[in-house]
Amino acid sequence: MAKPCRRPFSEAATAHEKPSGVTVMRRNRVLFGLALLALAAALAGVVWTAFLRPIDVTVVRTERNVPIQVFGLGTVEARVLSRVGFEMPGTLTELHADSGDRVAKGTLLAHLDSREQAAKAAQARAALKQAESSIRQSSAALERADATARQKEQINKRRQQLVASGGVSTEVAEDAQAAVDIAQADLSQARSTVEVARANREQAEALLLLEETRLSKHALYAPYDAIVVARNLELGSMLTAGEQLFTLVDPTSVWVLAYVDESKAGQLKVGQPAEVMLRSMADQRFAGEVARIDIESDRVNEERRVYVRCVRCPTEIHLGEQAEVLIDVDALAEARLVPQAAVLDRKGSEGVIWTVEDGRLARRLVSLGQTTLDGRMVITGGLTPEARIVAKVESGFRVGRPVSVKDGEAP
Structure with a gap:
């Protein structure tokens, strides 16, 4: 009886593992489907992140008793400042005052050889x-x-x-x-x-x-109650007629000459209350009021010269010292404020801002009013009472995108 012919074991195994063409096609389809699912999931994630996921926003509160102030930078000056000397030439034989002295009206300051x-x-x-x-x-x-x-x-x-x-x-x-x-x-x-x-x-x-x-005229007297700012000569000096000997100021006439940007000076009026801060006393504020507003502005720097009289000034003054002033031009009982950085496409007194309405972002054209000292602008029109103002514009803002308002941020 004849024995059956057998293939080698290695050849039989190879023939058994080799897939058919149909099997390969099925496997490729499965891999392609899985790739499409992954791509769709990735696209869905991108869409969700960019358009559908609620974004955190910060909104502003309605504020009450909002002060509107104008800032000015200037120097300490005196309205009444006199540079006095003798009308006659001569030799100084007497000196009765020096820099820093306070002298009463009629006090003898100096005398010439007469x-x-x-x-x-x-x-x-x-x-x-x-x-x-x-x-x-x-x-x-x-x-x-x-x-x-x-x-x-x-x-x-x-x-x-x-x-x-x-x-x-x-x-x-x-x-x-x-x-x-x-x-x-x-x-x-x-x-x-x-x-x-x-x-x-x-x-x-x-x-x-x-x-x-x-x-x-060989005797020089104080023309008013004054502080001697400077004495320029000593005993024995020869003076010509009209030569300056003393510089005097009336301490009651001390004020601050402040320069205010013309864009902020529209509401300034004489008599408005103000605060004065001296550079040498930065931790103190002195009450004052607007005493004069120059008709002529600085043409180069586009600033208005404003004189603020100090109501309660320090006893010791230094002319020329740098000073800052804050002038109260208005006070709002209630206001909705938006930072200037959050105002887009500003044109004059109008601008576009982002708002939260019904839980979604919206863009609104609003009317803008006064600006606070910290750079926030008063919204005077263009919003409904329910609309909440976005304080900071973030990347990813889209009209209609849902938002998540942080706890405690809503007005």
């Missing part, structure tokens, strides 16, 4: 006395001439009567009339002498006033 001018004043005083003596002398002469004229007039009347009756000659009557004419001329001359004497006295009085005025 001996020469004092002598001139004494000479003018003597001339006045001489003129007054001349008046008395000429007045006495006038009285004498007047009496003589009256006497001659009476004699002339009697002789004119006698010449008519033949009691005296015509020659005697003519002599009496001539004596009257001479007496009248003397009287007129005496009157002129008195007028000249009076004019001389007026001239002497004017000269005395001039010399005494010049003498008084």
Whole structure:
């Protein structure tokens, strides 16, 4: 009996493991399907992350009692500042004040050598006395001439009567009339002498006033209650007329000259309350008020010059010290504020902001008003009461996308 033919074991195994064409096609289809499922899942994840997943947002609250302030930077100045000196040239012989001193009105600050001018004043005083003596002398002469004229007039009347009756000659009557004419001329001359004497006295009085005025200008007095800011010369110095010796300020006139951006200066008014912060006292604030707003602005820096008077200032002042001012221009009882960074496509008083409405993002064109000191803008129109304002714009914002408002962030 013949034995069956057997294949080697290795060949049989190889023939058994080799897949058919149908099997390969089925396996490729399965792998392709799995790849499509993975891609779809990835796309779904991307869509979910980018468009459907709720995004966390921060919304602002409605605030109450919102102050609207304007910031200004400037320096400490004084409205009343005087650079004083002598009107007369001379040598300094007395100094009674120095930098930092407080002096009352009328206090003697300095004196020039006045001996020469004092002598001139004494000479003018003597001339006045001489003129007054001349008046008395000429007045006495006038009285004498007047009496003589009256006497001659009476004699002339009697002789004119006698010449008519033949009691005296015509020659005697003519002599009496001539004596009257001479007496009248003397009287007129005496009157002129008195007028000249009076004019001389007026001239002497004017000269005395001039010399005494010049003498008084050798002394320098404080024109008001002041603080001496600077003293420029020392004893023995030679001064020319008008040379500055002291710089004085009225401490009650100290204020801050602040420069305010023109875009923020529209609501400024005289009398508005303000706060002053000095660089040397950064931890303190001093009450003040707007005292003056210059009509002319700085053309280069586009800033308005505003003067803030300090109501309660420190006793020690330093002119030129840097100072900051905060001016209260308005106060809002209630306001909805949005940070400037969250306002898009701003055009004038309008801009676009993101809001949360019915749990989803929306874009709204709103009207914008005043700006707070920290850069937030007041929304004056364009929103419903239910709309909540997004405080910070994040990547991934899309209109209609659901949001998740953080706890405690909602108004």
